[in-house]
Amino acid sequence: MNKFRALSSIKKLTGQTLIYGVPTILGRFLNVFLTFGLTYLFNTTAQFGDYAVAYAYVTFLNVIFTYGMETAYFRFSQSDEYRKDVYPTALSSLLGSTLLLSSLMILFSQPMADLWRMSEHPEYVVWFAFIIGFDAICTIPFARLRQEGKAMKFSMIKFCNILIQVCSTLFFVGLCPWLEKHHPGHFLLFLYNPSISAVGYAFLSNLVASTATLLMLYKEFGSYNFKFNKRLWKDMMIYSLPLVIVGLAGMVNETLDRALLDHLLPYSVDKNKAIIGIYSACYKIAALINIFIQVFRMGAEPFFFNESNKSSAQQVYANVMYFFTIVCMAIFLVVVLFADTVWTRYLVDSAHHPEYLEGLIVIPILAFGYVCLGIYYNLTIWYKLTNKTLIGSFVTILGAVITVGMNIWLIPKIGFLGSAWATMVCYLVMMVATYFLGQKYYHVPYDIKAILSYIFLGLVIFSIYWWGVRRVPSDFVKLSCALLGVFIYVIWVWIKERRRLVGIFRRNAGS
Numbered sequence: 001m002n003k004f005r006a007l008s009s010i011k012k013l014t015g016q017t018l019i020y021g022v023p024t025i026l027g028r029f030l031n032v033f034l035t036f037g038l039t040y041l042f043n044t045t046a047q048f049g050d051y052a053v054a055y056a057y058v059t060f061l062n063v064i065f066t067y068g069m070e071t072a073y074f075r076f077s078q079s080d081e082y083r084k085d086v087y088p089t090a091l092s093s094l095l096g097s098t099l100l101l102s103s104l105m106i107l108f109s110q111p112m113a114d115l116w117r118m119s120e121h122p123e124y125v126v127w128f129a130f131i132i133g134f135d136a137i138c139t140i141p142f143a144r145l146r147q148e149g150k151a152m153k154f155s156m157i158k159f160c161n162i163l164i165q166v167c168s169t170l171f172f173v174g175l176c177p178w179l180e181k182h183h184p185g186h187f188l189l190f191l192y193n194p195s196i197s198a199v200g201y202a203f204l205s206n207l208v209a210s211t212a213t214l215l216m217l218y219k220e221f222g223s224y225n226f227k228f229n230k231r232l233w234k235d236m237m238i239y240s241l242p243l244v245i246v247g248l249a250g251m252v253n254e255t256l257d258r259a260l261l262d263h264l265l266p267y268s269v270d271k272n273k274a275i276i277g278i279y280s281a282c283y284k285i286a287a288l289i290n291i292f293i294q295v296f297r298m299g300a301e302p303f304f305f306n307e308s309n310k311s312s313a314q315q316v317y318a319n320v321m322y323f324f325t326i327v328c329m330a331i332f333l334v335v336v337l338f339a340d341t342v343w344t345r346y347l348v349d350s351a352h353h354p355e356y357l358e359g360l361i362v363i364p365i366l367a368f369g370y371v372c373l374g375i376y377y378n379l380t381i382w383y384k385l386t387n388k389t390l391i392g393s394f395v396t397i398l399g400a401v402i403t404v405g406m407n408i409w410l411i412p413k414i415g416f417l418g419s420a421w422a423t424m425v426c427y428l429v430m431m432v433a434t435y436f437l438g439q440k441y442y443h444v445p446y447d448i449k450a451i452l453s454y455i456f457l458g459l460v461i462f463s464i465y466w467w468g469v470r471r472v473p474s475d476f477v478k479l480s481c482a483l484l485g486v487f488i489y490v491i492w493v494w495i496k497e498r499r500r501l502v503g504i505f506r507r508n509a510g511s
Helices: 002-041 045-066 069-076 086-107 109-115 122-147 151-182 187-191 198-216 218-222 230-264 269-286 288-307 313-337 339-347 354-359 362-379 381-385 389-414 416-441 448-467 475-510
Strands: none
Touching (some): 002 269, 002 288, 045 230, 045 269, 069 086, 069 230, 086 109, 122 288, 151 198, 230 416, 269 288, 269 416, 288 313, 288 381, 313 339, 313 362, 313 475, 339 354, 339 362, 339 475, 362 416, 362 448, 381 416, 389 416
């Protein structure tokens, strides 16, 4: 009976994920289009490196500005005692802290610009003070939309945010320079300042989008009643502060490699930035898997908390992991099997900047790292439900230590390839460690044998292509074999899943 309930819950999660997913996937693809489009709009790979390094530092600031309050909101909104006070208390906390932190960023903009190795542009830091501040303030209204099941509104606002950023970037970085060159008297140029670089306008476009998002959430801010529960806030901070450690360590694992490359590569600043640009572009190709992971997480996190009090919860979590792994490995194959024939040829401007092709080798390493990261996210539910966030933070800290240590060791030896291996090993270790800790504190009956079989099958198909088919000079043969590899995986999954479901129904019929 629990298995039938679990399957019913899976259908519910699938529905929620689709509601979040359709607008969010469109938005994510627009964001991908923007990121890869910048390789066409920027004149050099070094400019793309500047762009990537700035956002590497910004991810750390995002964690500090929000300090785990979103997850704390989900956790305490389940409590009858605090239900009415959670929203105003969490939002009040973020409003106060954001004002303080944004002011500090503006005050120390020059030293921060020096750290980013963009000393001539302290205004970038000022702009990001507003971008990060606006995004932090919007965190709790967005969380409230998710918690109340208003998935469509949540997704549409997120989609509009990305759409505005894309349109603004295309206007300022693409259209305006072209108009200035070919039609210098065009009326649209009154909005354009040629002294601001393409990279600067990419950042300003983000500020435009963040401001628009703040305005689109006016109803959620309008319901804010300035109520502040000190006891609740203290409990929320005790719960969330370990998540800051998790978040910062997570950002070490996800983005610190670009900052370390900037400082550890033994070349000039410009050449280092060019190498980072190559690595970041190929990193983004591997991160196509992350679109699915992020969409899944948006629907899964509130779903997991809502399921936690049901008798079938553990079976639900096990089934979610099973299906998640199947889909994630399918996306992994789509990313790595078409990396050399589609993604590195058309997503990035390798025609004018063939140096982007030098990063092809890191794509499968990083892509498998993202598979491990997705599984890890599924496994972390145990410490969020048992309030053992401190133990969970130790795993992420372990990953951060691995990331920093391996980058420092490998970057001087093998460059950005060392960063890719560090990322993959980090996520693999975190995945394994979280599984064993979770089974100790909150046992979930994961079908490890089946999950590993799908991972192994995907890796075998990849290996045959990468070390065999990829060396064939014919693009037609490579594309055909890549499609065949994905097809084999899908058919294999379909046969095994059909047998599994038939077995479940027979066992339940016999009982």
